[in-house]
Amino acid sequence: MRGAAEDMEDVFDKRIAPILEKAMGEISDWPYFRALTPKGPGEVTVEGRPSVMAGCNDYLGLACDPRVTEAAAEAVRRYGASCSGSRSLNGTMVLHEELEHRIAAFLERPAALVTTTGFQANLMLTALLERGDTVFSDMSNHASLVDAVRLSPAARRRYRHRDLDHLERLLSAAGPDTAKLIVTDGLFSMEGDVCPLPGLGTLARRHGARLVVDGAHDIGLLGERGRGVAEHFGLMDAVDLQTGTLSKCFGSLGGFVAGPEHIVRFLRYTARPFVFTAAMSPASAAAALAALTVIETEPDRRQRVFNHAERLHNGLRALGYTTSPSVTPVVPVHIGDELLCLRAWQELLDHGVYTNAVIPPGVPSHRSLIRVTAQATHTEEQITRILDAFAAVGRLLRLVPRGAPDDYEPVDLIRPRHHATAPLPAESP
Ligand SMILES: Cc1ncc(COP(=O)(O)O)c(C=O)c1O
Structure with missing residues (x-):
C-alpha cells in the first residue's frame, strides 16, 4: 500500500526515448552495447560472430598495434x-x-x-x-x-x-x-x-x-x-x-x-x-x-586511411547510397527512417560487417545513418567485403535503386599531403 505517495511525482518515473522502446520490440539484433573482441587488424567478433570492423574511431589502427x-x-x-x-x-x-x-x-x-x-x-x-x-x-x-x-x-x-x-x-x-x-x-x-x-x-x-x-x-x-x-x-x-x-x-x-x-x-x-x-x-x-x-x-598511415575512405565513399555512391557531405574517413550512409536504419545495421552484421547505427539523439529525427569508418589497417579485401555487404543489404531492404545508378559524383576528400621528409615504412604490423 503506497497510499497518497502513489499520487506524488517520482524522480524515478523515467523511460528511455519512445523510438528506442519501439525499436527494441521490433529489432532482434540490437546495435548498442554489444560485446566486441578485436581479432586482428580490421576484424572483430561480435559475441562470437566474426565481422569486418567498419565502425570504430581507431582510424590509424593503433589500439592493437x-x-x-x-x-x-x-x-x-x-x-x-x-x-x-x-x-x-x-x-x-x-x-x-x-x-x-x-x-x-x-x-x-x-x-x-x-x-x-x-x-x-x-x-x-x-x-x-x-x-x-x-x-x-x-x-x-x-x-x-x-x-x-x-x-x-x-x-x-x-x-x-x-x-x-x-x-x-x-x-x-x-x-x-x-x-x-x-x-x-x-x-x-x-x-x-x-x-x-x-x-x-x-x-x-x-x-x-x-x-x-x-x-x-x-x-x-x-x-x-x-x-x-x-x-x-x-x-x-x-x-x-x-x-x-x-x-x-x-x-x-x-x-x-x-x-x-x-x-x-x-x-x-x-x-x-x-x-x-x-x-x-x-x-x-x-x-x-x-x-x-x-x-x-608514419605519415603513410594517414594516406592509407584516406585511400580506403575514397574507395568506400565512391563504392557506396556507385551503389546508389548517399554519403555526402563527408570529406573524410568518417563515411555517413544516409538512411533516414530510424527503424530502417536499425534493420540495415542488423542485415549488415548478418553479412559480416560491423557498423554504427546512428539514430536520434545522435542525429536529428528522420536523419538516421549508418556510420562507416575507414582504418589504416584495413586491407583492400576487407573494404571489398564492406562494399559487398552494402550492395546485398541495399537490394534486400530496397535502400538503393535497382541496378547501378547511371552516374554518381565522386567524393572530393580533403587528403593530407605527404610529409616529404618522413620515412615510408612498410605495411603496418
Ligand atoms: C567530437 C568529440 N569530442 C569529444 C569526445 C569525447 O572523447 P572521449 O571519448 O575521450 O571522452 C568525443 C567522443 O566521442 C567526440 O566525438
Whole structure:
C-alpha cells in the first residue's frame, strides 16, 4: 500500500526515448552495447560472430598495434594499474608530464594538460566562462562541448551547422560588451565534415572572440603531419585553444587541452572536471606516448586511411547510397527512417560487417545513418567485403535503386599531403 505517495511525482518515473522502446520490440539484433573482441587488424567478433570492423574511431589502427599495447603493459608492470588519485595530489607520474610535453610540442602550443577522458577536456572549458560572457556553438557540436557550455553561467548562442553568416549575425548582435568564445568540433563525428576554420578565424578576430577547436577526430588524421584541421588549413595560429581525445587516433584513453601557458596553468588549478577526478591510468598515458611516436613517424598511415575512405565513399555512391557531405574517413550512409536504419545495421552484421547505427539523439529525427569508418589497417579485401555487404543489404531492404545508378559524383576528400621528409615504412604490423 503506497497510499497518497502513489499520487506524488517520482524522480524515478523515467523511460528511455519512445523510438528506442519501439525499436527494441521490433529489432532482434540490437546495435548498442554489444560485446566486441578485436581479432586482428580490421576484424572483430561480435559475441562470437566474426565481422569486418567498419565502425570504430581507431582510424590509424593503433589500439592493437604491438608497440602501443606493449608500452601499456610495461607501464602497468612498472607503475601499477591505477594512479589512485587526482593529478594535484598523488596522481601525477612522469608519464603524464612527458605526455604533456610531447603533445604541446606536437601541436606547437606553449603548454598542454592531459585529462582522463576527452569529454573532461571539453568540460574544463566551464572554468573559463563567467556570467556575462557569451559562447557561440555550432549546432552539431559534440555533447561534451554542449555540456561545457550548459554547465557554465555564460549565455549560449547556437549557430547553424558550419553557417558563417549565421554566426556573424549572432556575434554582431551580442555587441562589444561581452567576452566571446566560439567553440566547434574540428571534424564532426557523425557527418564527417570539417569546420570552416578560415572563416571562423576571421570572424573571431573581427569580433574579438577566442576560438576553441575540439580535435577529437582530426588530430592524428588531418594535416600533413597529423596536427588536425588547423594544420590542414595552414592556420595553426587561428586556434586559441585546442582540445582533443586520446581514444581515437591515439588508440588509448584520455584527453588534452593545449594552448597558452597561463590558460593551461589556470585550468590545471581551477577546472573542476580536472581537479576533482583521478588521473589517467599509467597504461593509457604510456599507450598514448607510443601512439604519438607512430603518428609522428608514419605519415603513410594517414594516406592509407584516406585511400580506403575514397574507395568506400565512391563504392557506396556507385551503389546508389548517399554519403555526402563527408570529406573524410568518417563515411555517413544516409538512411533516414530510424527503424530502417536499425534493420540495415542488423542485415549488415548478418553479412559480416560491423557498423554504427546512428539514430536520434545522435542525429536529428528522420536523419538516421549508418556510420562507416575507414582504418589504416584495413586491407583492400576487407573494404571489398564492406562494399559487398552494402550492395546485398541495399537490394534486400530496397535502400538503393535497382541496378547501378547511371552516374554518381565522386567524393572530393580533403587528403593530407605527404610529409616529404618522413620515412615510408612498410605495411603496418
Ligand atoms: C567530437 C568529440 N569530442 C569529444 C569526445 C569525447 O572523447 P572521449 O571519448 O575521450 O571522452 C568525443 C567522443 O566521442 C567526440 O566525438
